[in-house]
Amino acid sequence: MASTREAMLDSAITLFRQRGVAATSMRDIVEHGQAPRGSIYHHFPGGKEELAREATQRAGDFIGSLLTGLANDPAEAIEKFIGFWRGALASADFLDGCPIASGALSDEARDVAGAAFTSWEETLAAHIESKGVPVDRAESLATLAIASVEGALIMARAQRSDEPLRRVGQELAQLI
Amino acid sequence: MASTREAMLDSAITLFRQRGVAATSMRDIVEHGQAPRGSIYHHFPGGKEELAREATQRAGDFIGSLLTGLANDPAEAIEKFIGFWRGALASADFLDGCPIASGALSDEARDVAGAAFTSWEETLAAHIESKGVPVDRAESLATLAIASVEGALIMARAQRSDEPLRRVGQELAQLI
DNA sequence: TTGCGACTATGACAGTCGTCATAATCCGGC
DNA sequence: GCCGGATTATGACGACTGTCATAGTCGCAA
Numbered sequence: 001m002a003s004t005r006e007a008m009l010d011s012a013i014t015l016f017r018q019r020g021v022a023a024t025s026m027r028d029i030v031e032h033g034q035a036p037r038g039s040i041y042h043h044f045p046g047g048k049e050e051l052a053r054e055a056t057q058r059a060g061d062f063i064g065s066l067l068t069g070l071a072n073d074p075a076e077a078i079e080k081f082i083g084f085w086r087g088a089l090a091s092a093d094f095l096d097g098c099p100i101a102s103g104a105l106s107d108e109a110r111d112v113a114g115a116a117f118t119s120w121e122e123t124l125a126a127h128i129e130s131k132g133v134p135v136d137r138a139e140s141l142a143t144l145a146i147a148s149v150e151g152a153l154i155m156a157r158a159q160r161s162d163e164p165l166r167r168v169g170q171e172l173a174q175l176i
Numbered sequence: 177m178a179s180t181r182e183a184m185l186d187s188a189i190t191l192f193r194q195r196g197v198a199a200t201s202m203r204d205i206v207e208h209g210q211a212p213r214g215s216i217y218h219h220f221p222g223g224k225e226e227l228a229r230e231a232t233q234r235a236g237d238f239i240g241s242l243l244t245g246l247a248n249d250p251a252e253a254i255e256k257f258i259g260f261w262r263g264a265l266a267s268a269d270f271l272d273g274c275p276i277a278s279g280a281l282s283d284e285a286r287d288v289a290g291a292a293f294t295s296w297e298e299t300l301a302a303h304i305e306s307k308g309v310p311v312d313r314a315e316s317l318a319t320l321a322i323a324s325v326e327g328a329l330i331m332a333r334a335q336r337s338d339e340p341l342r343r344v345g346q347e348l349a350q351l352i
Numbered sequence: 353t354t355g356c357g358a359c360t361a362t363g364a365c366a367g368t369c370g371t372c373a374t375a376a377t378c379c380g381g382c
Numbered sequence: 383g384c385c386g387g388a389t390t391a392t393g394a395c396g397a398c399t400g401t402c403a404t405a406g407t408c409g410c411a412a
Binding site: 019020022023097100101103104105110111113114116117118139140141143144146147148149150151152154155157158159160163164167168170171172175 | 195196198199273276277279280281286287289290292293294315316317319320322323324325326327328330331333334335336339340343344346347348351
Binding site: 213214215218219 | 388
């Protein structure tokens with residue numbers, strides 16, 4: 001059972017969201033996950049880089065599947081997507097961010113984060129396009145939706161309020 | 177002359193944009209600005225926290241004044257705002273981010289970043305409102321514009337492309 | 353029971369971090 | 383000239399970082 005491995009990945013995601021990749025140490029991660037420090041390099045021979053990349057991949061897949069599963073109605077998908085983030089923010093006192101954004105701002109996992117964003121964009125664009133919107137426009141709208149949510153998450157953290165997410169959700173609802 | 181001080185602030189902004197606050201050391205900053213290491217705590221008795229806060233404030237004011245100065249036409253303001261970021265991204269191989277986003281993701285300057293975002297929102301909302309848009313709507317649109325640009329910057333960095341910024345600009349132009 | 357591979361415990365390494373104390377140097381007013 | 387505050391040079395401190403080597407423990411197969 002790779003439960004130690006998974007505990008480390010989950011702890012990494014949690015801490016990366018709160019503090020970012022650079023500000024999170026390996027010792028923090030194993031301590032948070034009550035994982036043995038001695039086996040870091042057994043499970044992740046590539047060290048912090050491998051851990052950061054895999055954690056970002058895992059988080060990106062999770063949110064991506066959430067996006068895929070959310071109805072065929074893109075408006076509903078976006079509404080639920082924003083609801084998901086508002087819930088996450090509120091339960092963390094506005095100190096949690098998006099794990100993919102954390103990965104994007106690191107050297108180690110930047111490209112993994114980029115691939116995750118691209119995948120989200122394609123999923124959402126396909127939803128929008130299926131409602132009769134031209135391809136180009138659907139792509140632009142999908143990018144706008146994801147970008148504005150990511151940006152709103154950063155603003156929400158800085159302002160310690162979910163007002164940015166509320167406003168963005170309001171505008172996106174009218175738009176899609 | 178406070179030119180050493182200013183060199184340190186400018187270097188801090190540059191490095192924060194590239195690597196984030198946590199991944200930038202005091203030694204990096206003085207070295208980048210060719211400033212004397214010995215006088216760090218002469219100019220910034222509060223240490224890294226004071227430096228990070230002041231750098232974030234300075235950068236926020238600069239971009240804020242840029243936003244204020246940009247015409248009365250909000251559409252043109254946003255277009256130029258996005259053009260500014262596209263130029264910055266291109267000339268840095270997509271490795272530079274927004275200094276306020278970096279501040280927002282740090283412990284030290286989070287609230288300073290929040291105030292900067294709020295100030296930008298108010299400036300932009302006032303522009304939009306002056307074109308006959310109801311207050312609430314103007315505020316939502318301003319937040320959407322800033323959030324989507326911030327998010328697009330992160331996506332652009334991750335994907336090493338300015339396509340996100342291009343798409344967001346396209347959508348915002350239609351919207352405002 | 354024995355053996356072997358997977359996993360963990362512990363401590364150490366070289367390096368870097370923020371911070372600061374101390375001493376040296378610079379430079380404008382007398 | 384020369385004094386005094388502003389500024390800089392240098393080196394050190396304790397803490398922390400990622401990484402790894404070594405030794406130990408565990409559970410399953412033979």
